[in-house]
Amino acid sequence: TVSCDRRSYRDCQTLFTNLSAPHLHKTSTTTHHQHYSPKMTEPTPLPFSPFATIPRELVIEIFLHLDILSLFSFLDTSRFHRRLLLSLPPIWRTVVFDSHVKMEMVDVYSTLRRFRDGNGLKKVVERVIMDGMDDPWSPNLIVLLVKFPNLYYLSATSRRRTTNLESDAWILNEMLSSGTIPAGSLSLRTLHVRHDYMDRDRLRPLVAVLEKLARERVQLDVRECGHVGCRQIVGVEKVECGGCGMVEGRCWKCVDACEGCKRRRFPPFIRNREVLELSKAVAVGEGKEGGEEEDAFSVFE
Incomplete structure (x- = not known):
């Protein structure tokens, strides 16, 4: 029994609260937790990234040498790497599909879908290089022209099975007529499409439709033979x-x-x-x- 004659009401209330606190039953409570509760451990810290201390200029120089699939693979390794790469627009201005790197077309199209307006990558791309990428299911040059509004350089050489200049010209004309690609809207200035087996592909329709779609004259890496009456395709060099x-x-x-x-x-x-x-x-x-x-x-x- 506790007497509260000489204590204030607040002091008595504090005393009774302490008497009924759980720590007074320490033996039973501790035993219960030791039997049922697992031992808590500290979370393992994330591994340190060497790119956290490298100057941004050097980081850009390193990643400029990677193809686009390898670049996204590294981006997915951690949240820090994701924030780092997305904060460096120069490494996204040139998209390279390396034909010497083993890749599935599913991965190629999945990579292209990751260029969105939401992450700001879609409008950053200015150059696409896909030389030697001759899989029948590989992206057509028209897909890339529509995908990237600021694309001014496109190189798709050594693609014998997937290059059809006449078909590309027809599709571009249809897209121009339907308004899918408005006249004078393309930023394209350089287009490389040559392969060693080019023979008599119809080049003039492609040149004509590009003059309507592009803001500036498009420089091609192929031309018709200069001999009178010959339309053989040759290189411009x-x-x-x-x-x-x-x-x-x-x-x-x-x-x-x-x-x-x-x-x-x-x-x-x-x-x-x-x-x-x-x-x-x-x-x-x-x-x-x-x-x-x-x-x-x-x-x-």
Whole structure:
């Protein structure tokens, strides 16, 4: 019994509260928790990222060398890396699909869907490179033109199975007529579509529709042969004869031999083999002029 004669009401109330507190029954309560409650442990801290201390300029330089699938794979490793990469617009301005990296088309389209207005990536992209990406289900160049409104450079070379200039021109004309792509709305200024097996693809319709859709004149990496009556597709860069180095202005079908050395010309898809054989012939000729040809295995003697 506790007497409250000389205590205030508040002091008595505090005393009775302490008498009935759970810590007075320490033995039973502690035993109960030891039997049923697991031991609490501190959460494991997230691993430290080395990119937290690297200057932003160096981080940008590192990630500019990655293809787009590898870039998103790294972005998904942690929230810190996600915030870091999304805060660096320069690494998203150029999208590279590396044909030497093993990829599924499902992953390619999933990656393209991640460029949205919500995360600000869709309007950042200015250049797309997909050279050698010749899977039948790979994205068409028109898909990329519609996807990225500020795209000014598109390179889709060495895509023999997926390049059809006539079909692309027809689709672009339909999109222009329907208003899907308004006239003068494309930012495109450079388009590379060449592959070594291009023959007589209809180039003029594509050039005509691009002049209507683009704000500026689009520079292509292909042109029609300059010979009268010939519409063979050739590259815009200068092609030199493998024998004498003379610049060849017309296609190999119009002029089947070099005008300088009279050496036979070959189509582009066997040009590399031609140069290799020529270099071997020159090497053999120099060996004969210098006297007895050296044994290939003499270095081991």
